[in-house]
Amino acid sequence: MIPTPHISITDKELVAKTVLMPGDPLRAKMIAETFLEDVVQINTVRNMFGYTGTYKGKKVTVMGSGMGMPSIGIYSYELFKFYDVENIIRVGSCGAYTKDLNLYDVILVDDAYSESSYAKTMGLTSAKTLKANRTLNNRALKAAERLNIPVTTGRIHSSDVFYNLKGSVHEERFEKNGCIAVEMESFALFANAKALGKKATCLLTVSDSLVTHEATTAEERQNSFSRMMEIALEVARKS
Numbered sequence: 001m002i003p004t005p006h007i008s009i010t011d012k013e014l015v016a017k018t019v020l021m022p023g024d025p026l027r028a029k030m031i032a033e034t035f036l037e038d039v040v041q042i043n044t045v046r047n048m049f050g051y052t053g054t055y056k057g058k059k060v061t062v063m064g065s066g067m068g069m070p071s072i073g074i075y076s077y078e079l080f081k082f083y084d085v086e087n088i089i090r091v092g093s094c095g096a097y098t099k100d101l102n103l104y105d106v107i108l109v110d111d112a113y114s115e116s117s118y119a120k121t122m123g124l125t126s127a128k129t130l131k132a133n134r135t136l137n138n139r140a141l142k143a144a145e146r147l148n149i150p151v152t153t154g155r156i157h158s159s160d161v162f163y164n165l166k167g168s169v170h171e172e173r174f175e176k177n178g179c180i181a182v183e184m185e186s187f188a189l190f191a192n193a194k195a196l197g198k199k200a201t202c203l204l205t206v207s208d209s210l211v212t213h214e215a216t217t218a219e220e221r222q223n224s225f226s227r228m229m230e231i232a233l234e235v236a237r238k239s
């Protein structure tokens with residue numbers, strides 16, 4: 001079924017087996033322009049920009065997911081199911097739940113805890129925690145070591161809300177559920193990978209702290225996360 005309702009490219013060959021997926025389509029454009037060669041734009045539907053190019057000779061696609069689980073749920077499902085994508089590496093920003101994390105620290109996600117009904121609604125599982133792929137994570141850890149980039153591994157919270165009216169949720173998710181940071185997509189991405197027999201993981205850069213209230217600007221979030229991208233691109237190269 002290509003093109004799909006949300007991705008316009010009709011030639012599957014123009015989509016790589018590994019896709020880097022930031023939430024922000026402008027971050028996808030920045031990654032393509034900064035790191036890839038021989039770039040072709042593969043999607044503009046809803047301005048959810050996607051690009052395919054080569055990284056050190058390896059074909060890699062980078063495409064925005066939008067914000068939240070319904071949005072990444074649509075794009076990652078269509079890429080896995082209809083474009084024969086095998087690996088999706090989310091590259092996102094997150095809020096720290098522990099004072100041990102500083103702005104710009106890089107997190108490699110072990111698993112994602114969520115209150116989201118995404119996996120249950122799609123008929124997959126009522127589990128509240130879904131795992132990232134171990135093979136991709138091992139490649140990411142090796143790449144981080146080669147690149148000399150410190151990485152924190154752990155469980156993250158995939159939240160359905162950015163603005164939570166219950167002020168203490170981050171403390172509860174940290175203390176009771178072991179979540180070290182919050183973002184809004186990984187749980188649905190991992191659900192789709194599990195449902196379709198594919199691989200997915202997530203690298204995050206700390207953009208703000210719910211503990212110290214430090215924060216980066218929107219421009220910094222769009223442009224300054226290159227260390228995480230280098231790890232993700234090396235995983236793509238080895239996958």
Ligand SMILES: O=P(O)(O)O[C@H]1O[C@H](CO)[C@@H](O)[C@H]1O
Nearest residue numbers: 022023024067092093183184
């Ligand atoms: O920087 P991205 O990848 O969009 O990720 C985080 O930023 C957005 C919220 O500002 C949510 O999508 C959250 O998961």
Ligand SMILES: O=c1cc[nH]c(=O)[nH]1
Nearest residue numbers: 093094095182183184
């Ligand atoms: O989902 C997110 C992402 C970054 N920072 C947050 O506080 N929440």
